[in-house]
Amino acid sequence: MLIINSPVEEIIEINRHIYLLKVFSPQLTSIIKPGQFLNIRVTERVYPLLRRPFSVCDVEGNHLYLMFNILGEGTNILAHKPIGSDLDILGPLGNGFNLDGDYETAVIVAGGLGAAPFPYLTRKLKGMKNILSFIGGRTKDDVITYNLKNVKEASDDGSLGFRGNVVQLLNQNLELLKAKKIKMFACGPTVMLRALKEFCLKNDFECEASTECAMACGFGICQGCPIESTTESDRYLLVCKDGPVFNIKDVVI
Amino acid sequence: MSNVDLSVKIGSLTLRNPIMLASGTVGYGNEMAEFTDLNKLGGIVTKSLSLKPRKGNPPQRIVETPAGMLNAIGLANVGVEVFLKEKIPFLRQFDVPLICNIAASTIDEYVECTRILTTEDTIKAFEINVSCPNVKEGGLSFGNDLNSVARITEKVRAVTDKAIIIKLSPNVSYIAEFAKAVKENGADAVSAINTLVGAAFNIFTRKPKIHNVTGGLSGPAIKPVAIAKVLEISRQVDIPIIGIGGIMDWKDVIEFMIAGSSAVQIGTLNFIDPSAPGKIVNQLEEHCIKNGIEKISSLIASYQL
Structure with missing residues (x-):
């Protein structure tokens, strides 16, 4: 664990209201694993007071990416950080995904901003495992497929891909999933994870959830x-x- | 090395400086040790210990509020036995006064915890938590009842020779009365203040933001309340006070000392910057050098009213 100031290099809006923040942080990129997170102090003032947790989205050389949407004062400040200013980061925190195991295909399952940790996981699995990504959201704007591979999309309102939630989409692809040796990696809203757990238990799929x-x-x-x-x-x-x-x-x- | 004397006394206990880490914000030391040299500090206070392990409250336990946070952890802890077996060996390697915070649902449980823990040499003092706002067991809220607080102090005093610090609740009308009662019953010091009872609602779901409905408010939002309570005790009762409440930097420490604190505890700040306590010790020394303060203890209750 480190507390480190890393300069902000770029802030990009990748979907409507979804931002990607790039920092230069060789100390962190050399040790962080997919699924681990960082706790960010967005201001030195007393409001917002606490750090904000973000999972690592991607790592590219010495550059580290975080994905977020503007939800309150903390993320609003973050979205407007001046380029070149220091970001106060505490991390890496938590355990991260276990990429090992006797499987051939990694099945990524994400809802909304739950997609955040998977670009890095996808990068790490490249050349080692096949990847299938099932990505859902309420509308097409909430379906985040940034830097993911072999994506099947689902949206609650049908504005993009399968009409329905991502677990229903998995169910529709059950035969395909059963035909492969898979391990699932999931992140998303509690309702999604609850339905996914039931789906995994019923079909005896191994699943790691963030x-x-x-x-x-x-x-x-x-x-x-x-x-x-x-x-x-x-x-x-x-x-x-x-x-x-x-x-x-x-x-x- | 400077000639500034940062040491302070809490009853029989001498601290190398006034900076202590508050109970419930330092776990059992191991995580904090990665960020701050514990040997540099005045003292550390463990997470509240109860006789048996406690699971604590279900989520959500924490919510941020303006310049503060509400918590209702519910005294989740490993219990006295596991603490002695599994946590003390790590803490033993440090040369820093270890103060055990004790929480209980009955007077007998306070006594029993103290009796067991007092045999461990590494433990130098006890902080008795009579004021956790988040535990309802038995319908008792000792912290608000003068007689209960006096009786707990008296009974705990009877089973240990080590320093006893009573952690007082701010959720009372006259905190000085409590300080007076615990002094009369043998306490060496008081710590003030524990968290203030607070609540917050989600305006869309109309549900409380934390599962326990109410929680303890901490952080810079409560500092002026804490300063006032410390001052109230300082003006009325001759007992060492450990000031707690929203300390964010070295200036807050000086302010607490001027208001009457002999030492302070850093709490919520540890969550935000666990490296801060060590830095604050250095900054206090710099302040003393710059301002010709030879003994930091000369600041205690130096208010000019």
Whole structure:
């Protein structure tokens, strides 16, 4: 874990309201893994007070990318960071995805901004595994396919690709998935992960899911981000330290 | 090396400087040690310990508010036994006073925790949490009841020779009365303040933003309240005060000391910048050098009203 100031190089709007922020940070790019996250202090003032967690979106040489939308004051400040200014980053945090395993095809499943960690995962898996990406969102503007491979899209309103949610789209492709040796990597809203868990349990698919919870510190001291375990009933796991990536079977979603 | 004396006294305990880390913001030390040299600090206070492990509250436990945050962790902790077995070995390697914070649902539980922990040499003092706002067990809220706070102090005093610090609730009308009661019953010091009870709603779902409905407010938003409470105690009761509440930098530390604090605890800031406590120690020293302050303890209760 480091606390480091990294200069902002570029801020790009890749979808409507979806931004990509590029920083130069060789110290972080050399150690960070897909699925890990960074806790960013957007201002030195007392409002917003706490850091904001973002999963690493992509790494390209010494450059690191974060993906976000403007949700409140913190992300608004972030979207307007002057180019060349320093970004106060704490990280890398959390465990990240486990890319190993006896599988041939990585199946990426994401809803909305849940797509954020997968460009980096896709990059790391290149040449090692086949990749299939199932990406959903409410409307075509929320379906984020930036730097992903072999994408099948779903939108709730039918404005792009399959009309319906991403788990329904998976279900439609069940025979295809069953014919392959797969491992799923997922991130998205709780309702999506809940439906996905049911789908995976029913069809006996292995799945690692990146979870989310409000947190203050991001490294275990505030105890603010509990998640219920399916195996241990006497204590909670922490999203920041024990996760944010869990085997979907191991946590109550 | 300068000749500035940063040391302060909390009853029988001498701290090398006034900077302590507040309970519940430092875990059991291991994560913080990656960012701040614990040996540089005045003291560290553990996460509240209870006799048995506690799972704590379900999510959501935390929400940010203007210049502050609400938390309702619910005293999640490993319990006294696991603490001694698994956490003390790590903490033992540091040369920094370790203060154990104790939380309980009954007076007997406070006594039993203290009795067990006092045998461990690494532990130099106890901070008794009579004021956690987030635990409802038994319907008791000791922190608001003068008699309960006095009785807990008296009973805990009877089972340990180590320094006892009572962590006071700000959610009372006259905090000085509580400070007076704990002094009369043998406490060495008080820490003030614990969090203020607060709540926040989502205006669209009309649901509370944290599962426990109410939580403890901390951060810079509460600093003026904390300063006023420290001052109130300082003017009325002769007892060392450890000031807590929204400290964000070295200037806040000086302000707390002027208002009557012998030492301070840094809390919420640890979540934002875990390297800050060590830096603040350096900055305090610089301030003393620049301003010709030979002993930082000369600032304590130096208010000019």
